[in-house]
Amino acid sequence: MSGLFDPLRVRGLTLRNRIGVAPMCQGTSTDGHVNDWHLVHLGARALGGAALVMFEAAGVTPEGRISTRDAGLWDDAQIEGYARVNRFISAAGAAPAIQLGHAGRKSSFGPIWAAQGMQGLRVATSAEGGWTAAGPSAIPFDTDTAQPRAMNDEEIRAVPAQFARAAQRADAAGFDWIEVHAAHGYLLHSFLSPISNRRTDGWGGSFDNRIHLCLETARAIRAVWPERKPLAFRLSYTDWVEGGWTLEESVELSRRLREEGVDLIDASSGGTTPAATNLARHMTTRALDGQARGHDDGTLRAQIPLGPGYQVPGAEAIRRGADILVAAVGLITEPTQADAIVREGRADMVMLARELLRDPNWPIRAALALGEAARMSIPCQYYLAWSDRGGSRFDPVAPET
Numbered sequence: 356m357s358g359l360f361d362p363l364r365v366r367g368l369t370l371r372n373r374i375g376v377a378p379m380c381q382g383t384s385t386d387g388h389v390n391d392w393h394l395v396h397l398g399a400r401a402l403g404g405a406a407l408v409m410f411e412a413a414g415v416t417p418e419g420r421i422s423t424r425d426a427g428l429w430d431d432a433q434i435e436g437y438a439r440v441n442r443f444i445s446a447a448g449a450a451p452a453i454q455l456g457h458a459g460r461k462s463s464f465g466p467i468w469a470a471q472g473m474q475g476l477r478v479a480t481s482a483e484g485g486w487t488a489a490g491p492s493a494i495p496f497d498t499d500t501a502q503p504r505a506m507n508d509e510e511i512r513a514v515p516a517q518f519a520r521a522a523q524r525a526d527a528a529g530f531d532w533i534e535v536h537a538a539h540g541y542l543l544h545s546f547l548s549p550i551s552n553r554r555t556d557g558w559g560g561s562f563d564n565r566i567h568l569c570l571e572t573a574r575a576i577r578a579v580w581p582e583r584k585p586l587a588f589r590l591s592y593t594d595w596v597e598g599g600w601t602l603e604e605s606v607e608l609s610r611r612l613r614e615e616g617v618d619l620i621d622a623s624s625g626g627t628t629p630a631a632t633n634l635a636r637h638m639t640t641r642a643l644d645g646q647a648r649g650h651d652d653g654t655l656r657a658q659i660p661l662g663p664g665y666q667v668p669g670a671e672a673i674r675r676g677a678d679i680l681v682a683a684v685g686l687i688t689e690p691t692q693a694d695a696i697v698r699e700g701r702a703d704m705v706m707l708a709r710e711l712l713r714d715p716n717w718p719i720r721a722a723l724a725l726g727e728a729a730r731m732s733i734p735c736q737y738y739l740a741w742s743d744r745g746g747s748r749f750d751p752v753a754p755e756t
């Protein structure tokens with residue numbers, strides 16, 4: 356079995372190890388354009404040794420953003436901002452990736468943070484650049500979220516092409532890897548889940564109808580995304596609540612996505628209801644308040660077995676049941692934990708989010724801890740920091756000229 360520091364080949368791409376930077380919204384873009392923050396933030400994580408360095412959820416349309424300050428890839432003018440960051444990530448030996456998303460009914464929020472700090476998600480007014488959110492049915496996420504519009508057939512049919520056009524821009528920007536965001540209650544997941552999808556036409560009801568938009572989106576992207584480049588999907592493998600989307604359905608969807616040319620499933624969970632929303636990032640002001648006041652009592656929470664690697668069983672079930680590569684994500688923080696997940700064949704790679712915010716050099720530290728320093732490339736510029744710790748191979752990262 357492979358370990359954390361064995362390369363992973365997916366189509367024409369070889370990842371230098373099995374560590375990925377999970378997508379993390381930065382709320383730092385203007386009109387969807389990424390900037391110096393992204394260069395430094397993601398560049399540091401490429402230098403720190405991650406193999407896959409993923410941009411946050413980028414809206415495939417302006418209305419596909421979660422918040423008005425999110426990244427986007429709906430306009431050719433946005434391409435160069437990403438290309439600049441990608442040139443740096445590639446020079447550092449990592450593969451640049453992007454998560455393409457449409458936030459659907461959970462969109463049109465104002466900035467997640469302001470001068471006074473984190474403020475939770477708050478619906479933006481039109482004067483603040485907000486719009487009317489839309490989803491499969493006119494069901495709001497919670498009482499703090501505006502009533503979304505139910506999309507009409509024409510609008511739904513347009514979605515796969517919106518993802519495909521963003522994928523073409525991603526190719527032009529030098530991305531090696533696309534992950535489609537079909538998790539956390541956003542548009543594609545909201546079609547999968549009977550909680551948010553109550554349609555009675557061909558897009559709702561049966562399992563086949565609910566997964567149709569995901570399959571069409573995968574097909575549309577594959578038609579334009581180069582054959583040699585990997586395509587991944589992030590799924591919430593369960594809604595964690597009665598009557599919601601299930602692990603069994605995720606396994607079957609993953610199998611069908613594989614048939615459409617999807618290479619890997621990034622297995623996350625939750626996000627369809629406020630009862631099963633794990634992260635402050637996805638919480639509305641009310642939920643954040645409740646958590647701060649200690650109302651973590653089941654009115655806001657489903658029974659989620661939160662703990663180290665708590666989503667690994669979902670990844671493993673999909674890997675076995677759908678015969679597809681998977682990434683495990685969620686509360687993975689320790690080198691031996693991450694190595695065991697890969698070595699025991701539970702997942703093909705791990706994605707880390709908060710731990711890589713705490714320490715962009717986590718992969719280098721993990722390599723030293725696991726006795727794998729010889730396989731970790733550490734930039735020449737940082738030689739003095741690691742040479743006495745056992746790091747043995749030093750590749751220069753040349754600046755752009």
Ligand SMILES: Cc1cc2nc3c(=O)[nH]c(=O)nc-3n(C[C@H](O)[C@H](O)[C@H](O)COP(=O)(O)O)c2cc1C
Nearest residue numbers: 377378379380411412636684685686687707708709
């Ligand atoms: C600041 C922040 C922003 C996030 N933004 C996204 C996002 O854009 N897309 C997504 O699918 N998940 C997002 N997530 C979830 C992470 O990708 C990850 O699944 C989650 O944090 C669990 O992993 P961790 O325990 O390693 O942090 C975000 C998480 C954080 C902390």
